[in-house]
Amino acid sequence: MGDAIMKRISFILAIVLLIFLLGVALLAPWLTLHDPYEQNLDNRFAKPSRTYWFGTDDLGRCIYSRIILGTRTSLFIGIVVVSLNTLIGTLVGLVSGFGPKVVDSIVMGFIDVLLALPGPILTLAVAGILGHGLLKMIIALTFLGWVSYARIVRGMVLSLKEREFVESARTLGLGSFHILFKHLLPNCLGPVIVLSSMEMGGIIMMVAGLSFLGLGLQDSYPEWGAMLDQGKDYLRTAPHLAIFPGLAIMVTVLTFNLLGDGLRDLLQGEEATRLFK
Amino acid sequence: MGPYLLRRLSVAVVSLVGVSFVTFLLIFLVPGDPAEMVAQARFGHDVGEREIEMVCRLEGLDQPVVFQYIKWVRHLLNLDLGYSLISRQSVLSLIWSRFPATLLLACSSLLLSQIVAVPAGIISALRKDTWLDVVLRLFAIWGVSMPSFWFSYILIIFFALKLRVLPVSGYGSFANLVMPSLALSLGIAGHTARLLRASILEVLQQDYLNTARAIGIRESKIVFKYALKNAMIPVLTSVALQLSFLLSGTVIVESIFGWPGLGKLILDGIFTRDFPVVQGCVLFVAVCFVVINVGVDLLYAWLDPRIRWEARG
Amino acid sequence: MSSLLEIRNLTVTYRFQDRQAAAVRALDLTIREGEKLAIVGESGAGKTTLVSAIMGLLPNSAEIEGKIFFREFQLNPRILAKLRGKEIVLIPQNVHNSLNPVFSVGNQMEDLLIEAKISPNRRRRIILDLLRKVRLPRPEVIPRSYPHQLSGGMKQRVLLAMGLSRSPSLILADEPTKGLDPVRRVGILYLLKQLVEQRRQSFVLITHDIKAAVYLSDTVALMYQGEIVEVLPASLLNTHSLHPYTTALLAAAPERGLQVLRRINPGVDSSPIVGCSYAAFCNLCRPACLKQKPVLRKVASGHMVRCHAIA
């Protein structure tokens, strides 16, 4: 019983945090205290105070306002990348698992090669070679990101294909596309959603990491990773420059990890209910 | 075992070919003319048409892509990864000079993470739903969610700046190794502990454990012999993946702590637009990746007789 | 014969979130020394839950009430852990996932002999003897093989050999004939018969296969919805059974023309708290059956029935 309560609490926490994050991202312009771009060289490295909740950075900009606006950047890139990965991966997986064997062999051979590539470093290299910019960053992150979805979906399709309900749909004369979208896809969605949630955290961390290394968006743009990078020279004198953006990253990533865990438990619970009956 | 080995090796060879191709293609992602880039690096920024054309011919950049690729592969087979545009050193020797540092960091952080994660995962699974489990799981998910770069900062602020017990950055002594290892191992430890817990819980549900009880095997043996070996198999893959990741993904931590490893080499290569170095490093890591994967597959087959059989059948 | 295993007022309830379902209800059962008993029932009757309760191997979601005695000792997890394998053994139903896939058969059998404190130099011979006893072809190669290399039938025999390794006083076999084709079914039945007759120890067969029950046991207990509804000597099952459920079950067999005697009494709860649990489908249902739970009553020597309609 303790387990159920613990699961429920962490899941509720995840949902509350998610709503909070989405709310912040949507309402960002109204939640800021100051113009996040406004420099105030007289007030550099200000400690957190009533006017500057999280203090100011090396250019006297309001850290709180920049973090609020940064939520938008992180979630936006995260959602776009994860959606793209999910879409591409699921489609490739469906086609590979349900299509003719030849297609499957070719696609899987391709995927095996992609999986043999060192993901993080290649993403880094691609991002580094492409240079700064939102679109380029998204390309770098989708480059290999879809592969895991494709593999999972293909595996599920292959096992679902052997299930009686798909066989009987075939003998009932239902067409391949009908079976694919009406019978296979709905049964694959659960695990895909769980994976998406888990990946979301990873992507947001990666975005911050790339920005931190100076391979992300333009410098002046409010982005958590870039903010952390700016703070690195002032760890001794003004640690708040680094503390708050890092906290924001951690909370966001934690939210999506908790959400993924919760969704997975929910999915397993649903299956257990089915078995219990 | 023979056919299995053969099959794995053939897949590895195919992977290597694929890897070499993808890495080769990286150069085409570079915005602008690669010939101009090489020429700039060689003759300074204000190069003329003539120099560019010369480089083009010399390097074979005017030939069809396929020929360039074949040429590239031929160089690779002679262990020639080209030369740095900046320092003019051979890329391979650069990599060899940096690799020990990365390997040291990777191994120490992997070891550190497993020392923490394996007991944590086992205890968490066996004491499921107790407060101990809850605490361990919270730690694990926190570890997974913690950005390594931020954790590095916190370590620096605390150990180096406040307590002044460890040096902020550098390479060479044991004290230098502590913080980067800690920073890297946190996420891996969290990940492994979570995976191990899930894996053990999964195995604990299997019929064969109940059967072992029903015919009279003692509980301690059931947990430490019958359950653990089965549960370790998926964890092993993950650990291998982590090792590959560590060989490549230490870029951030290496740059924070000024650790002279591969990650730093790549990053410097990216910033100085020293593409042969970037290409060489990516390829090197990818080859390590493939080798580790083959190793894991063999270990796998040794642990799980079903795989040996499947390959034979 | 003195009693070997005695179950008193055993109730097992599964809980899942806010729902609960009783799989075994207030069950009393005695297994005497040397008795061969068959517990017959359809799926959902609670047979497997009953054996798991005896073995102390119920999942955490199960709540258990009542007492089980083994040779006068009340069983608890600590005692059970010592008795399992040595005194009581269960041959499980799902043979396919019952052997650990990553250890060889010999390794797993040896573990049992280590538990029995048998010296290493004798183990090999004992293992071979056991494998011969269950009549496995080529017993000398079996210890080296892994479970996935064996067929379902072979795995079943290996499990049987493992169960026999310490000559326990009580062997429980859960559905050994389920899903087998006639040739294999007869093979395992014959083997079990031989093993059971050689030994003076007790044997409990859990099955839905009535013919197997009659073939292998002296006493048959019929289970319906977690209760024992009738107990009688196996030799009398086909001719003298009394409970309407037993009658319906026997009539549904293909040899008896697949008759459907079970009917649906409209408006009667199919799993009532008061009243007879079979009332909803009983063709002898009368008003008293809905109001009061019948008790298991002795009608002849060794024959007990739980029914209001049978005097």
Add this chain to the structure above:
Amino acid sequence: MLEFRNVSKVFRQGWLKKTEIVAVKEVSLLIKPGKIFGLMGESGSGKSTLGKLALGLLTPSAGEVLWEGRLRTNLRSLPKEARLAIQGISQNPYGVFNPRHRIGYALAEPLIYHGLLKNEQERLLRIREILELVNMEEDCLRKYPSQLSGGQLQRLALARILLMNPKLIVADEPTTMLDLTTQAQIIHLLKRIHEKKGVAILFISHDLPVVTALAQRIGIMYGGRLVEVGSTQEILTNPLHPYTQLFLAAAREEVVPELQSNTNNSKGCIYYGSCYQSQELCAVKTPELIPVKREHLVACHLVNAAKNG
């Protein structure tokens, strides 16, 4: 009407598809309209594979499956009616329905897809009619598969295929996962449908009493081959193939010798290793399925020799 002509099915497995598993080997069989044919054999004898070949879920590696004289290998080339003429019910009623769809949708889906009954009113009427035939209440339409029992699901599976007006139903061990009492109900139902609609049934099972209760003709398979075919009466009273004799004895609960695993001897008789009266010829030559009497075919050298000599 359904005819197997020398049908074989080989599954290839493993690396480079080197390992061959012969599931069905050179089976020729004719299933007549409006009759119940019982296909028997041990597990792994290829009887389920034959069922799947009939349904078109598998394509034969060699030989032909014909439906009313037309090749059934390429389902798409057939007119809709011929395509839907063969329907199946399976061993596991719990898996037949998509867990995410309500029963009502599952029943209507093929009708809508094929545009058979476009009017919703008509469709509902037809579904009601069929539900009554299989003894199910209408309220099950709103339920999910997980809310129903195995027997109910099997009846609904039957209802769904009946909506397609099949001429042949392939019933692959439809009662092995069900209880005795439920089994009796399903068998009765099949019998009633057979009588009412004149639909032919290919009934696959290893349960002799069940098959004899239903089928007019019986085929026995062993090791992927059909070893004996005959009327139920004939098989029960005069089994000729040694394997059939063993199978029947086992079903009567007589003690029978254990079968040796059949060595993959492609030349000789598939039953050679286990046969109690095998001869030299049996090791080198595969016996053909030859009629010994009208409608009674056996694949055994000894029986043929006895007949000729």
